[in-house]
Amino acid sequence: xxxxxxxxxxxxxxxxxxxxxxxxxxxxxxxxxxxxxxxxxxxxxxxxxxxxxxxxxxxxxxxxxxxxxxxxxxxxxxxxxxxxxxxxxxxxxxxxxxxxxxxxxxxxxxxxxxxxxxxxxxxxxxxxxxxxxxxxxxxxxxxxxxxxxxxxxxxxxxxxxxxxxxxxxxxxxxxxxx
Numbered sequence: 001x002x003x004x005x006x007x008x009x010x011x012x013x014x015x016x017x018x019x020x021x022x023x024x025x026x027x028x029x030x031x032x033x034x035x036x037x038x039x040x041x042x043x044x045x046x047x048x049x050x051x052x053x054x055x056x057x058x059x060x061x062x063x064x065x066x067x068x069x070x071x072x073x074x075x076x077x078x079x080x081x082x083x084x085x086x087x088x089x090x091x092x093x094x095x096x097x098x099x100x101x102x103x104x105x106x107x108x109x110x111x112x113x114x115x116x117x118x119x120x121x122x123x124x125x126x127x128x129x130x131x132x133x134x135x136x137x138x139x140x141x142x143x144x145x146x147x148x149x150x151x152x153x154x155x156x157x158x159x160x161x162x163x164x165x166x167x168x169x170x171x172x173x174x175x176x177x178x
Contacts, residue, residue: 009142010142011074012144014071014108014145016070016147016149020112024116028111028113029111030109030110031110034047035073035076036074037052045077049103050104076137078105078137080135083097084134090128105128110126110149125149
């Protein structure tokens with residue numbers, strides 16, 4: 001009899017389709033961070049602690065075409081975590097269950113430069129990858145994920161995805177009626 005050895009890719013293809021819905025802003029860089037370094041050829045792969053994360057490797061796609069970035073990401077099956085009811089709740093700052101394992105969850109960071117009338121400076125957004133945008137943190141090998149995100153100017157007022165404002169300034173304008 002002959003043995004059958006299944007072959008599967010241990011990496012997922014992640015396409016990030018990013019858009020800015022406000023004027024005078026540009027995407028400066030896009031990263032996938034917290035990559036799983038413990039891949040299993042014959043079973044599911046998941047980082048079980050921060051020691052399993054490749055700390056010296058970050059996928060940058062700053063040279064990609066504007067708006068669409070492609071990454072090949074190691075499998076990291078973390079499963080369903082937390083109690084979020086929408087995409088804004090998929091955040092370790094808002095859910096203790098996510099915070100407890102955030103050091104091993106794969107995420108995307110996007111840097112945006114603002115030079116507008118109301119805001120100026122740099123802001124960094126973070127969104128956690130997974131099989132859905134709410135509770136699932138699985139990055140499964142041999143699958144394709146399309147991550148569509150539009151950054152709205154109103155989102156600058158909320159802390160759910162914005163993780164760093166750097167030197168961003170908020171300008172207040174006074175309307176004078178003459």
